[in-house]
Every structure is written in C-alpha cells, then in structure tokens.
Amino acid sequence: MHLALFIIFAGLCVAGALNLLFQRHPINSALSLIVVMSSLAVLYLLLGAEFLAAAQVIVYSGAIMVLFTFVIMLLNAGREERTHGSKLAYIAGFPGAAALLGLLTFIFLNRRSSFGQAQLGEYLATTGDLSRVLFRDLLLPFEVTSVLILIAILGAVALARKEH
Amino acid sequence: METSLLVFLLISLAKVIVVVVITLMAVAYTVLLERKLVGRIQNRWGPSRVGPFGLLQPLADGAKLFLKEDLMPEAVYRPLYILAPMIALICALMSIAVVPFGADVRWKGVQLFEISDTNIGLLILLGITSIGVYGIALSGWSSNNKYSLLGALRASAQVISYELALGLSLVGIVLRSGSLNLRHIVDVQATHGLLSWNFFGGFQFIAFFIYLMAAYAETNRAPFDLPEAESELTAGYHTEYSSMKFAMFFMAEYANMITVGCVATLLFFGGWTSPFGNLLPQPSNPIAISLLSLFWFVVKVLFFLFLYIWVRGTLPRLRYDQLMGFGWKFLVPVAVANIVVTSFFIGLRLPLH
Structure with a gap:
C-alpha cells in the first residue's frame, strides 16, 4: 500500500x-509547481x-504559490520566447547534474544509519514529537x-519603502 | 475489533456518498433559506411559488441551471477556464471529509459519523482552504476580462491576508485542548455541557470573533464580498461563467459556508455535545446517542448559517482599504494578543516538568 502510493506520487512529482x-x-509552470509541492507533501x-x-x-502550495500566481496575474506575463541558451549549459549541464546526483546518492546510501527511523511504513512522528525536538x-x-x-x-x- | 480492508473500504465509500449527497442537499436548501430570510429582512416574501412554501425552489433552480446554454467566450484560456470551477467545488467538498459530526459510534469497528479521523484534522482543513483560492484566482485570470481579473486579484489578496488571522485565532483552542484532532478537541469540551465549551468556559470568545470575521472574508461573503462587488465589478471572478460552471462556484461558496459553520461548532461550541451536560440523563442506547448528537450538531450548524445570512442582510460592504486595514492592523494583533494571554493562563495552571 505504502509502496504503491509512493510510486504514484513520486511519478506525479517528477512529471510535474x-x-x-x-x-x-508562466501560469502553467506555476500550476505544475503546485502539483510538485502537493505530491511532496x-x-x-x-x-x-x-x-x-x-x-x-x-505554506508552499497555499500561501507561497498563491503569491506566485498573483504576481503572474498582476503582471499579465505572456508566453516565453525560446532561445538557444548558453553553450556552457549544454557542455557542463548534463555531466554536472549527473555528478551531483551521483554524489547525493553516494552520501545517502553511505550514511543511511544516521537517518533514524524514518521510512515507508507504519512509523509516525506526531506533532508532539516534532515540537519536543x-x-x-x-x-x-x-x-x-x-x-x-x-x-x-x-x-x-x-527595500519596498517609498523614498520621501 | 479488527476490521478487514474490504469492510473498511465499503463503509468508507458509503460514508463518502452519504455525506456528499447530504452536503449538496444542504447547499441547495441553504440557498433557499438565504433567499427566504433576506426576503423577510427586506420586507418581502422571498420565493413562495414552487411547491408548498417555495420548498421545491432549489429543484427548479437546479433544473434551470442544467438546461441553460453553456457559453464559452472566444478569448478565454480554455484549460484553466474549465478547471477553475472544478477546483473550487472539489476543495469545498473535500474539507467536509475531516469534520466529525456525531458521537463516537462504531459499526464493525469503523467510525460512523466521520469520514476520516486524523491526528492533524485542523491542519488539513486549513490546507484545503488555502488550496481553494486557486479556483477563484484562476477563474478570474483565465476569463480574460478585466472585471474578472480584478475580482480574482482582490480575492487572492483578501484570502491570503485573512488566512493569517484565521490560523492565529485557532492557536488558543489548540493550546487549550493540546491536540489537532477535531474529535479530541470536542471531547475536551464535553465534560460540563455549556460551561466547558471553548466559547464560554475556555474564554476563547475573542478568538471566536476573530475566527468568524476571518472566515467570512475567506468565504467571500458579505460584508467582505469585494471579489464579486456588483456595483464595481459586474459579478467579479464569475462574470464570464454560465450554466453549470457558474453553479459550481455557487455551490462551492455555500459548501464553504457550511464547513465554516461545522468548524465553528466543533472548535468553539462543543461539537455534537449537548449544552446541558449531565443535567439531563444520558441515553445508553447507541441509536439514541447517535440521533441526539446529530441533532445538537445540526442545530448549532443551522445557527451559524442563520448568522451568515443575517450578517449578509444587515451589514454594508467594506471598502477595499478598510478591508485590508481591518485584517492586518486589527485582527492579526488581537489574535496574537489572544495567544499570549491564553498561553500565559495555561502556563500558570500547568505544573512545570
């Protein structure tokens, strides 16, 4: 049950x-970000x-993303134009991302013992536990x-104050 | 008693269907109640032609809205224009799922009077409320109409501002009951009837008034209905909507009203417990317990719906700068002061450990 839900929502998160x-x-991008944040929840x-x-x-899917859409609506931002991007991104982007992913995976797998009990399953950290910490x-x-x-x-x- | 997954799923499905049907019926008849009461307040009859006392009016309205032509203006952004009313209605109906509306009666080990009993019920309600504003915001933007856009901008600014006061006003309750579980919050108030309700015995009446005003603003109801102020914005965010899409916004608004009434009942007025406490003999028969708790819950929610309509019929609409000033400069500081005083008293009563 937990694993099935995890696969569904992790997939939704990546798709978003x-x-x-x-x-x-921009508004479609903002809405996809809401999907990502909610599936993270x-x-x-x-x-x-x-x-x-x-x-x-x-906080995130509610307040912050409402502010994002608010600004997009207020500025009435139009479609973005597609550019070719910088050469550096093409050359360094994929290897850099792959290296970062590899490093993170290595650290997570190596240090798994210090993450405590958090895992998919019946474990529950109540609000009381959290506030005690x-x-x-x-x-x-x-x-x-x-x-x-x-x-x-x-x-x-x-920064926002008007100068008199 | 262990319950098998199948039994649990079937009972849950039945609960969902029953609750949704009852909520939608309640929405239809709240509309009728509002038209009747506002009619009386304005010295006229209100709907009285369809059926006895106009009781079939919601049915006629529903049929009319179904049969109307569903106009789709040329310039709208289609995907969001269609999605927005659905978001509004789904969020409005979803929040009912965590509301417990009766005593702890179980059948085959499954709670009968609540769809889901969660530890963080109160937070889930706040979360769904904060998602619900997308329905209004996106509808105004995707309509591609300046009145709609202005209405949507007003609505999102208003909801974000008042959400703060709403959340802060509930902290006192959470401090007093030490839980975010709605059922537990009601149980704390159940001991001495009226005297142990958070409103009276818990001295949370300031929090209650903050909650009430913030909730009126969150549901875009008078006197905070600026997003649909007809004198300035035609109909605000739903100007371009017709037929069932308009009806979805309408239903969402009334469903939100009902949820606010339920939450106010649970948090401040002891939920399904009777105001007389142990003065009256307690029934021991489970059916009697269920009926009695449902009766008290419905009476209290009806009182809040009546209050909503009464306020709408009496108070004039605020100006926009007054609305923002009231939220930020009055409600938020008072809510913070309420938290400080409440936690001070609770700290005095609790032993240190």
Whole structure:
C-alpha cells in the first residue's frame, strides 16, 4: 500500500517538475509547481511526518504559490520566447547534474544509519514529537532561524519603502 | 475489533456518498433559506411559488441551471477556464471529509459519523482552504476580462491576508485542548455541557470573533464580498461563467459556508455535545446517542448559517482599504494578543516538568 502510493506520487512529482520546465506559459509552470509541492507533501506523509506534510500544503502550495500566481496575474506575463541558451549549459549541464546526483546518492546510501527511523511504513512522528525536538532539543537553532527570518522581513520592508 | 480492508473500504465509500449527497442537499436548501430570510429582512416574501412554501425552489433552480446554454467566450484560456470551477467545488467538498459530526459510534469497528479521523484534522482543513483560492484566482485570470481579473486579484489578496488571522485565532483552542484532532478537541469540551465549551468556559470568545470575521472574508461573503462587488465589478471572478460552471462556484461558496459553520461548532461550541451536560440523563442506547448528537450538531450548524445570512442582510460592504486595514492592523494583533494571554493562563495552571 505504502509502496504503491509512493510510486504514484513520486511519478506525479517528477512529471510535474518536467512539465514545469517544458511549459512555455508562466501560469502553467506555476500550476505544475503546485502539483510538485502537493505530491511532496504526500511523500512526507508516507514517511510519517504528518505535521510537515500539512505545513508543506499550507505554506508552499497555499500561501507561497498563491503569491506566485498573483504576481503572474498582476503582471499579465505572456508566453516565453525560446532561445538557444548558453553553450556552457549544454557542455557542463548534463555531466554536472549527473555528478551531483551521483554524489547525493553516494552520501545517502553511505550514511543511511544516521537517518533514524524514518521510512515507508507504519512509523509516525506526531506533532508532539516534532515540537519536543524543536522547542526543547533544538531550541537555540530554532530561535536563531526565526531571528534570521525577522531580518529578512525588515530587509524587504526597507527595500519596498517609498523614498520621501 | 479488527476490521478487514474490504469492510473498511465499503463503509468508507458509503460514508463518502452519504455525506456528499447530504452536503449538496444542504447547499441547495441553504440557498433557499438565504433567499427566504433576506426576503423577510427586506420586507418581502422571498420565493413562495414552487411547491408548498417555495420548498421545491432549489429543484427548479437546479433544473434551470442544467438546461441553460453553456457559453464559452472566444478569448478565454480554455484549460484553466474549465478547471477553475472544478477546483473550487472539489476543495469545498473535500474539507467536509475531516469534520466529525456525531458521537463516537462504531459499526464493525469503523467510525460512523466521520469520514476520516486524523491526528492533524485542523491542519488539513486549513490546507484545503488555502488550496481553494486557486479556483477563484484562476477563474478570474483565465476569463480574460478585466472585471474578472480584478475580482480574482482582490480575492487572492483578501484570502491570503485573512488566512493569517484565521490560523492565529485557532492557536488558543489548540493550546487549550493540546491536540489537532477535531474529535479530541470536542471531547475536551464535553465534560460540563455549556460551561466547558471553548466559547464560554475556555474564554476563547475573542478568538471566536476573530475566527468568524476571518472566515467570512475567506468565504467571500458579505460584508467582505469585494471579489464579486456588483456595483464595481459586474459579478467579479464569475462574470464570464454560465450554466453549470457558474453553479459550481455557487455551490462551492455555500459548501464553504457550511464547513465554516461545522468548524465553528466543533472548535468553539462543543461539537455534537449537548449544552446541558449531565443535567439531563444520558441515553445508553447507541441509536439514541447517535440521533441526539446529530441533532445538537445540526442545530448549532443551522445557527451559524442563520448568522451568515443575517450578517449578509444587515451589514454594508467594506471598502477595499478598510478591508485590508481591518485584517492586518486589527485582527492579526488581537489574535496574537489572544495567544499570549491564553498561553500565559495555561502556563500558570500547568505544573512545570
């Protein structure tokens, strides 16, 4: 059951990502990105991370992608033109991507023991477990991250402020 | 008791069909209720010709909408123009799936009064709400009409802004019950009837008013119905839609209203529990328990639907800058203050460990 769902949604995810690249209209690309994010949420759920899955849908497929489509609609962006692209991308692109994939696979397979219990199956990390880790074991990094986000917000406000 | 997968699937399928049919019927009759009540508020009769007291009016409306010509303007972007009303309706109907609407009665080990009992029910509801805005946004954009586009832009800006206040207003409830499971949230409020409801005993009435106003804005209902303000935008995002595609938007709006009513009932007014608590003798027969819990749930949801219509009939529409200012400068700070005060009191009562 878990494996079947994984294959379906992983396939959907990859198909969405490819469609995102090949579509020429920005709004279609944005919609494919929503499909990718939502199927990622299902993959999180299959790994037992229920809070993460819900947050993924609310924050990414909901709020952030609505802003993306909002901007596309506001600017009324038209079709993209196809260019030949740079030579560098042709020469270095495929080997570079393959090398990166190989490196990641190597690290993941090598370090599998340190990933904990997360796997396809009955394992479930409840919201309580997650918050215990976030607010007790990793409290300092968590708070530092929130300060970082605050700085980003202040920066955005400073950039968007009208000069008088 | 172990349940086999087949039994589980069959009962779940039956539950889905029953709930969807009941929701759609409720949508049809909420429309009639609204027309009747707004008629009374405006000192006229409302629909009274079709059937006794106009009770067959929804049927006539449905037939009319089915038989109307489905116009497709030349300049629309077809795939999204067709997809948008479906997204709106599907999201509206999906959120009912996590709503528990009756006591914990089981048959062959499967819960009867809830389609799916999940640990993160509340978050799923918020997630589906945040996806639902695509229906409106895409419909306005794909219609290729400036009124539709403006309506859709307004709708997306409004929904994003009020989602924040909506989410923050629910944190107090979650703090008080220590769970995101809707059934558990109701069970916490079940002990002393009315006195232990979150609205009264939990002192969450500020959160309730924030939730109510944010939810009215999320469902694009008066006084926050700017996306379809007919005096400025013709009909807003659904200007170009006709026949069943228009009906889908209409059904989605009313289904969302019903969901909001259900959620307000569950979170603030003790769900299916009776307001009298243990003053009245508790029935022991499972059928009596089921009927009684369904009765209280339906009564409370009807109260919220009535409130929706009452507000629509009485309050004028806000201006756009007022709407944004109200959301960001009033609702969000008050919601944050509510969280601080609530967590302070809960912290005082809990022993440290």
